[in-house]
Structure formats: C-alpha cells, structure tokens
Amino acid sequence: MFQQEISQLNLQQLKAGEKRWVGSLLGSSAALLLKEIATQHSSLLVLVARNNQHVAQLESELEFYGVKPTIFPDWEILPYDRLSPHQDIVSERLAILSNIPKQGVLLISASTLAQRVAPYSWVLGEHFDIKVGQKFDLEQQKLRLVQAGYHLVDTVYDHGEFAVRGSIMDIFASGQESP
Incomplete structure (x- = not known):
C-alpha cells in the first residue's frame, strides 16, 4: 500500500x-x-x-x-x-x-x-599531502602544522598532534583513523 x-x-x-x-x-x-x-x-x-x-x-x-x-x-x-x-x-x-x-x-x-x-575553500586550502619517504623542510612543516592548530608532543596519541624525532615526523591528521 x-x-x-x-x-x-x-x-x-x-x-x-x-x-x-x-x-x-x-x-x-x-x-x-x-x-x-x-x-x-x-x-x-x-x-x-x-x-x-x-x-x-x-x-x-x-x-x-x-x-x-x-x-x-x-x-x-x-x-x-x-x-x-x-x-x-x-x-x-x-x-x-x-x-x-x-x-x-x-x-x-x-x-x-x-x-x-x-x-x-579554507578547508581545501589547509589540506596538504605528504607521502612516505617524501623530503620536505622540517622546520617549515612544523610551523605550518602549529599554525593549522596542531600540537607538538613527544608521542602522538590523538588527532591534531604531531611529534618530531630526529628527521622523522609523526602526524595524526584530522580526518584520519590512525597517525
């Protein structure tokens, strides 16, 4: 019916x-x-x-x-x-x-x-891709992440955090399920 x-x-x-x-x-x-x-x-x-x-x-x-x-x-x-x-x-x-x-x-x-x-337009403008093994300026990337609201921590556990150990950067990006 x-x-x-x-x-x-x-x-x-x-x-x-x-x-x-x-x-x-x-x-x-x-x-x-x-x-x-x-x-x-x-x-x-x-x-x-x-x-x-x-x-x-x-x-x-x-x-x-x-x-x-x-x-x-x-x-x-x-x-x-x-x-x-x-x-x-x-x-x-x-x-x-x-x-x-x-x-x-x-x-x-x-x-x-x-x-x-x-x-x-802002959401897309703040979007950037980093691939495994890609080379980039570490200091410039740290500054960009902090300006985007990310927090520099010793170990990454939550969204919006990143950590730097030597030349390795761990990022837990917003919208991702894991770092």
Missing part, C-alpha cells in the same frame, strides 16, 4: 528546491520515504533533523532500510562553554567537509546546521 502512495508522489520528477507536502507518516514510514527519494536520485540528499536524538533515530531507521547515511556530528558543547570540542569530533567534521559525498544521505541536526563552519 505504501509503495503505491510513494509512486503517486512522482519522485523521479522532484527537482532541487521543489516542495512536496506529505503528512501522516507514522513510525519509520518517513525513513522509508526518504530511502525511496535517495535511491531514485543520484545527488546528495541532506536531511535536517529536529535534534540529535532525531538524527540517531533516522540513522537507525535508514540503516534498517539499507541506507547508510553520513552523519555530520554536533560539537556536543554549549555555545558559551569554555571548552573546546573533542578532537575526534573536529577530525570527523573536517573529514566530511573536505570530502563531501556527491550522493547518498547526509544527516544533520537543525542546531548543528545553524553553527558556522569553515569555508570549503
């Missing part, structure tokens, strides 16, 4: 910015509709949830229907807290911003969407 109602929405002709009003979606039927929209369109579908709990609920429901959404994480701090966000969250957000998916589903809460993020 629900499939017939979905087909009446004519989702193939849905254009960016176009509005279709759908009501009375109970339980996980909203996630089923979103799955249909995502599978019928080859572009990125950005879903704005009312809060972080709704993001988690939509993620679970979409995964049940076979859709693995990308979650843009919340800072998990209040605007006037004197705390910095956890480095893993910063890393995950930078990884998503530097490699925004071209298709699929991106889930974000309304409060997270309302927060400012670095411009895409």
Whole structure:
C-alpha cells in the first residue's frame, strides 16, 4: 500500500528546491520515504533533523532500510562553554567537509546546521599531502602544522598532534583513523 502512495508522489520528477507536502507518516514510514527519494536520485540528499536524538533515530531507521547515511556530528558543547570540542569530533567534521559525498544521505541536526563552519575553500586550502619517504623542510612543516592548530608532543596519541624525532615526523591528521 505504501509503495503505491510513494509512486503517486512522482519522485523521479522532484527537482532541487521543489516542495512536496506529505503528512501522516507514522513510525519509520518517513525513513522509508526518504530511502525511496535517495535511491531514485543520484545527488546528495541532506536531511535536517529536529535534534540529535532525531538524527540517531533516522540513522537507525535508514540503516534498517539499507541506507547508510553520513552523519555530520554536533560539537556536543554549549555555545558559551569554555571548552573546546573533542578532537575526534573536529577530525570527523573536517573529514566530511573536505570530502563531501556527491550522493547518498547526509544527516544533520537543525542546531548543528545553524553553527558556522569553515569555508570549503579554507578547508581545501589547509589540506596538504605528504607521502612516505617524501623530503620536505622540517622546520617549515612544523610551523605550518602549529599554525593549522596542531600540537607538538613527544608521542602522538590523538588527532591534531604531531611529534618530531630526529628527521622523522609523526602526524595524526584530522580526518584520519590512525597517525
């Protein structure tokens, strides 16, 4: 029955910015509709949830229907807290911003969407590649990392840290799973 109602929405002709009003979606039927929209369109579908709990609920429901959404994480701090966000969250957000998916589903809460993020051009401008065995000016690279917000430490354990031992540099880059 629900499939017939979905087909009446004519989702193939849905254009960016176009509005279709759908009501009375109970339980996980909203996630089923979103799955249909995502599978019928080859572009990125950005879903704005009312809060972080709704993001988690939509993620679970979409995964049940076979859709693995990308979650843009919340800072998990209040605007006037004197705390910095956890480095893993910063890393995950930078990884998503530097490699925004071209298709699929991106889930974000309304409060997270309302927060400012670095411009895409800045994220790409601060990106640099270093390959194993590549030669570079160690002092210049240390300065560049410090200016980008990295911390010089003796041993690298967390995102945003780097260590120098002789001519060897260990970097735990934001957006990476290991140093």
